[in-house]
Amino acid sequence: MSDLPRTVKVKEVGPRDGLQAEAATLPTEDKLRLIGCLADAGLKEIEATSFVSPKAIPVLADAAEVFAGLDRRPGVTYSAIVPNEKGARRAVEAGADEIQVFLAATEGYNRSNVRMSVEESLEQAARVAEVVLGAEIPFVAVLSTAFGCPYEGAVAPERVLELCGRLIGIGVEEVTFGDTTGMAYPTQVGELSRAYGERYPDVPLRLHFHNTRGMGLANVLAALEAGVDRFDASVGGLGGSPYAPGATGNIPTEDLVHMLHEMGVETGVDLEALISCARLLEELLGHELPGQVMKAGICGHLTAGAS
């Protein structure tokens, strides 16, 4: 455990993945207030929105308005996620700093999510690549159900690695393994992360965990031990899972940052300021969020020598 990365890159996905799971639509100005708060707390990567069909996800229908309204902080990457070429064109036009294409490793989940086969999504990804790389914008990908699928169960690691190869082949500069339904467990995370690193040492791996079955931070620990230093998280633990009513969503950004800081891993995030963002979000939404550190307080304030 002495070999944990010294610094970790945390991408805040609350404004997209988190809000997407909310029943109510936050007004654009509230989204912008949240994004500004997060940037001020030191988060350097913020997934601002998604360019998908407004009919499919009405709460993110204001994607272009969000980008138009951003009060950009220096050094912050405001990214967008897209399922297809049309979304990519809209994201480029809106001024996204980074564009992430998404697809699932399993047919059942991909069809349910974007109504395409995995092969069709890969074809779309290639067209997205042309648009995004043509515009000289960083191009990354997320592969969901990499650790298991609610429809198909276990997913063969070789299948996941093969899909990574195809994504890298079309120009993807970073791959995220998504565990949207909270099926990943620590030994699996360690093994798949190591296998990826051996196969694709030049393309960074990012991990996106949900805390659906309570293992979110345990999976982060296993990944850190395998050398992974990029994680997604959602402020306050905003989000949820359509597959598990009542279960919590993404790992809370402040709980992730808190654990990392306690272990001496740097993130560049001001944890107190981040907790204020989570509190702001509770106010904006009018309900409680599942984050724990926002309720229990920061240990480092009590612990001598902690960062």
Next chain:
Amino acid sequence: MSDLPRTVKVKEVGPRDGLQAEAATLPTEDKLRLIGCLADAGLKEIEATSFVSPKAIPVLADAAEVFAGLDRRPGVTYSAIVPNEKGARRAVEAGADEIQVFLAATEGYNRSNVRMSVEESLEQAARVAEVVLGAEIPFVAVLSTAFGCPYEGAVAPERVLELCGRLIGIGVEEVTFGDTTGMAYPTQVGELSRAYGERYPDVPLRLHFHNTRGMGLANVLAALEAGVDRFDASVGGLGGSPYAPGATGNIPTEDLVHMLHEMGVETGVDLEALISCARLLEELLGHELPGQVMKAGICGHLTAGAS
């Protein structure tokens, strides 16, 4: 990570540590129904109650009645926790199968909890030892605030290890490190567990984590990697922290067992039956519990090859 223990002993502490945090008092017959359900689910160690002052903790005032009413399942150890000699005599008389003395590693917490200095608690522990060992009942100890104290902050590992030595000196057969206020973090857990194992290789270590800051199962993972194979947990995550209103309590037993089974670590627990206990407990209490797997379902049912 390939060196995880093959089997883990899970002690269910919901009927004591969990219920202690509840505002309402569960009738004795409901406690007995819960304990019966847990034993039927395969839990072999159940902390049934605490012999403390009924004035201090009214919800556990029926400790003797609980033991008198037990429908004992073969092979199950029904234990009790005590702060002093008086509690030990009551626990022996009631028929406890194992008696655990408790004290804190820090003065501030110990005084707040049992109104004694740590030295006074150690003197009581010696008297408890005479009573318990004299009755030929297994004698164990829990040292709380081993990973940090809400009043005093960081706790020196050497202080913790020294107190362990004194407890072992009076005949303690197993030591539990308690993290009642959820301040432990994974690297610390790994280091302290390894240091304990080197110093006291013949006296097993057990760990008792709360999920107050979301790190409960991450701490379990770090402990497993350090060779620890005994953990406390509370069904449904029943419990809480008087130091962190709104925060969750003990790690949920079914979330712990789920993670262990996913990783191929055996517990002897029937996870579906255990989830039924958590649901029963929600009914008995009339409110939701923080356990995640009880809401999201068992992954193993979807994952080929999982236990």
